[in-house]
Amino acid sequence: MGRPQVTPKNAGNAYDDGSRRTEILQTAASLIASSGLRTSLQEIADAAGILPGSLYHHFESKEAILVELLRRYHADLDRIAEQALSSLDDPSSRSAFDRIVDLCSAIAQCAVMHRAALQMTFYEGPGSSRELTALARQRPTAILEAMLQTLRAARWSGYLKPDVDLPILADRMVQVMLQVGLDVIRHNAGADKLAELLCRILLEGLASVPPTDDELDRSSAFLAADAVIAAWAEERAAEPDDKAAYIRAVARAEFGRRGYEVTTIRDIASAAQLGTGTVYRLIGSKDQLLASIMQSFGEKVAEGWTAVLRSDASPIAKLDALSWVNTNVLHRFGDEFRIQLAWMRQSPPDTPNPGWLFAKRVRQMKTLLAEGIRSGEIVIDSPSNEMLARSVIGVGWIPENILHELGTRRSLIHLRDTALRGVATSRA
Template identity: 35%
Template sequence: MVGTSSGDVPASAELTRRDELLRIAGRVFAQAGYAGTSLRDIADAAGILTGSLYHHFPSKEALAVELISEFQAEMDELARRPRLESGHPLTDLVEFADKVGQIAGRHRAAVHMCRRDAPTTATETMTTLVRRKPVALNRRWATLLRAARDAGTLRAEVDLPVLQAVLPIAVLDLAALVTPLSTSDLVCSLVSQLLHGLTTEAHSPAELDASGPARVARERIAGWRPPAAADESRRGLILATARDEFARRGYEATTMRDIAAAAGMRASSIYGHFAAKQEILAAIMERFSHHLLEGYETVAAAPGTAVERLDGVFSLMTSAARLFRHEFMIVKDWWYVLNPPVDAPPVDNAARLRIMEEMLDEGIRARQFATPADVSVLAVALRSLLWVPLTDSGPASSAPRRHALLRQTLLDGAASPAERSVVKAL
C-alpha cells in the first residue's frame, strides 16, 4: 500500500511501485513538458495523493534526474556493446539506428529534457546531466559510418562529417516525437531513405539549380529578413528578448518574469504590450511561419518535376535554418508535446506536411520516386530531418553544405550504387 513505511512493503514491491511512478512521470513530462508539470499532476495521473508521491521521490527534479540518468545509462550501455557482426556495414547502421530509436522512444521525456537547457531552478546535478554530451554514442555512430565508407558501401562524395553530425540528432528527435506512428517504422524509414535515396534517376546539382522550383525558392529566400532586427521599440525589445529566451530555455520553461529580467524591465511593463506569453509566441512566429508556408506553396506551384520541387523545399529549409535559427528551435517544442498552442504556426506546420506528402505522392505516381514506404511515415521522417538537425549540426555546416548533403542522401542515396538494392530490402 502506497503511503506506508518502506518496512511495511517488501523491497521488490517497493521497487515495482517506484518504477511504475517513474514511468507515469515520464509520460506526463513528455506530454506537458517538465516546466508545465507539477508533482500534483503526476500524483493525479498515478491515482494517488501528492503526499504519497513524496514517499518515493522528494521533488519533481528527483524524478527528472532519475529519468535522465536511466536514459543516458541505456544509451551508454548500447554504445559499449561489441560491434554488430551482421557482415554488412549498412545493415549494421540501420539496426543500430533502430536500437537508438527504441531507447529514445521509451525515454521521450528524458530526450526532451536533454535537448533543452536546464531550467533556471535546476540544481547542479540536473544541469550537469542535461548538458552531458553523449560522447560514446556519437563515437559509435562515427565508427559505423566510417566502416561503411571504408568498405565502399557509401559513396565517396557524401559529406561524412555533416552526416555524422545530422544523423544522430535526427534519429533521437524522430524517435522522441509523440505520434501514433511506429517509432521503428519512422527511424528505419528515415535511415533507409538516407542510404537508398528517393529518386529513380540521378540529377546533377547544376540541373537542379537551373530548375523552376530552385529559381522561385531563391527568389523567396532573397526576400526573407531576420526578424525584429530593426525594431527598436519597447515591443520589439520584448519580442527579440523572448525569442532568445524561448529558443534557449524552451517555451514551456520560460516565464514572463524571465523575459522581463532578460530585457531589463519589470514584468508589468510586458503586460502593457502582451496579455499572455502565448501572445508573444504567436507574434514571434507569425512572420516566420507565413514566410515558410508561402515558400512551400510557391515551390509546389512552380513548373518542374516532383524531384525538383522537393529539392526546392530543401533549399528553403536550409536557408531558413540559417536566417531563423531561433524560430527553428522554438518550433521544436511543439513537436515534443501532445497539446501544442492553438495558433498559426502549428496549423502552417500541418499545411507544409500536406504539401510534402503531395510532392511524394506525385513523384511516386510519375515513377520519379521509388520507395515502398508509407507516404505518411516517410513525410514525417523527412520533415524531422529538415528541422532541428539542420540547426544543431554545428556552425561548420553551411546552408549550401547542408543542402548538398540532402541531395547526396535523400535524393541520390548515400549508399554506393551496388549497395542500394541491399538497403532497399532492409
C-alpha cells in the same frame, strides 16, 4: 551463437525491478511524455496512486525525478553503443545496410521508451540544478562513436561511397533517429519500421536519377526559394526600431532559450531591462506575444513552401528547394525555430502548433511525393504515404549544430547527398 541483438529493451528492462521507486519513475515518464514538462508532482502522485508526502520518501523534488530519468536514458544509449561496437567484430552474413538499420532501430526504440527524458534535452528550464543542466546538455558521445564505427565498417565493405563525411553523417543519423521519439514525427508508426525507412532515405536517396548541383541550382523551384529568402532579409532590415519590436526580439530569444511554457513575462522584462508593467502594456499577455512572434515565423515558412510548390519544377527539384527554405529559416530565424521545437517537445501531442501548421505541411508533402512516385522520379519502398511524408519532412531539416559547422551552402549539399542522391553505392 548469433551476434547480440542491438536493442534498448534489454537495458530498459534492467530498470523494471518492481520497486515503488521505479513505478513512480515510469508513471512520471508516461505523464511527461503525454502531457509535457509542465506535469506537476501532484499529478505524478495522483497517477501513481500515492499521496504527495509518500512520493517525497522516494524523490525529494520533481527535479530529482527528471535527473533520474535522464540518467537512465543516457545509460540505455551507452549500453546500445557498447552492444553495437561489440557486434562489429562478430562474423555475420548480414549486410552493411542491415547492421546500420539494427543500430538505428535500437536508437529509435530507446528514444520512444525514454521520450520524456528526450524532451528535456532540448531546452534548459529556469532554476535547473547543475546536474540536471549537465545531463540535459550531455551529448550522446558513445552512441555517436558507435554509429561512426558502424558507418566506417559499411564504407570498408564498399556499401558507402568513399568521399562521405562520416562524422557528419553519423551525427545526423543519430539525431534523426532520436527524433523518432517525438510524436509529431512517429505519429502512429512503429519505431523499427520508421527507422528503416529513414535509413533508406538518408543512405540511398529518393531520386531515381541523382541530380547534379548545377541542375538543382538552376531549377525554377530553387530560384523561387532564393527570391523568398532574399525578401526575408529586406523585411528584417525594415523592421521598426521601437520598444514593442525590441520586446518581441527579446522574447524570441528567451522563448528559444528556455522554452515557451517555462518563460514568464517577468523573465522577458528582466532580460529587456524593463518593468513588467511596461511589457504588459506594450505587448499584452504572453499568449498574445507568442501568437505575434509565431504568426510572423509561420508566414515566412509558408511563403517559401508556397513559392516552391507553385513553381514549374520537378518533384525532386521542389524537395531540394524546400530543404533550402528550411535551412535558411533555421539560419535566419533560429530563435523562432527553437520555440517550435520547445512547443512540440514539452506540450501535449494534441496541442495546436502555433507556427508552421504541421498538418498542412504533411498534406502538401504527401501530394508532392505521390507526384514524384507516379512519374518515376522518386523511388522508395514505404509502408505508408503518411509515414513517408513525415519522414521526408523530418530529414529536410538540418540539425542546428551541423548547420553552424558547415554553413548554409555546405549544409544544403549534405542534404542533397543524403536524402536526394544517397551516399550508398547501391540500393539494399
